[in-house]
Amino acid sequence: MKRTITVLVHNRSGVLNRITGLFARRQYNIDSITVGVTENPTISRMTFVVIVDSMQNVEQVIKQLHKQIEVLKIKDITEEATVARELVLVRISAQAEQRGEIASLAETFRAQAIDIGKDSMTLQVTGHTDKVEAFIELVRPYGIQEVARTGVTAINRSEKATEHSRLTLIY
Structure with missing residues (x-):
């Protein structure tokens, strides 16, 4: 199943590599990824569409993302308007x-x-x-x-x- 996850991060060098590495270590396929600076130039917004087997897997990824120092906010927006x-x-x-x-x-x-x-x-x-x-x-x-x-x-x-x-x- 495909899930859309947004992540707000500090806009620093190497953050994208660390976040995508987390997905790779969990063996999740990233279907698409977009990254751009937000209205605040020190914060970037990442939008991931990932393919996962179950909701439990999504919850695990979100828990792992929360452990990253650069991560400010994570949201699974798949079911939202x-x-x-x-x-x-x-x-x-x-x-x-x-x-x-x-x-x-x-x-x-x-x-x-x-x-x-x-x-x-x-x-x-x-x-x-x-x-x-x-x-x-x-x-x-x-x-x-x-x-x-x-x-x-x-x-x-x-x-x-x-x-x-x-x-x-x-x-």
Whole structure:
């Protein structure tokens, strides 16, 4: 099962290595990881999507993370109301006569053409992982040359968010 865990840490050299090493020692596969400085330049936020066998394993990882000196706060946000996004760049084969069709497809997913070459296009799409996966599958027949993904980044929703906004912000 996949779990999304956020960790606030002191923004210091080597912290990422120590945290990912903890996951490796426990033999957990990190499906995605994003790291960035928060509103406070001395603190970074790490978002991990990990694959675990049971909730007991998640609890063990969280206990181990709490022992790290640099760790300030840990939260398993898998079951919470969150906003989660991923950025993907996809370079596909695209002859001149195919570009209109590809642009129409990209528009449906709110993707943007960010580079056009003689025989290829690079498209950028952001959104929920399911949306990103669907987009990749739809452009696959054109011939994917390269894919670069950021991994999931997530944050809890506002307490005042309405049910309507939760439905409309998924994509």
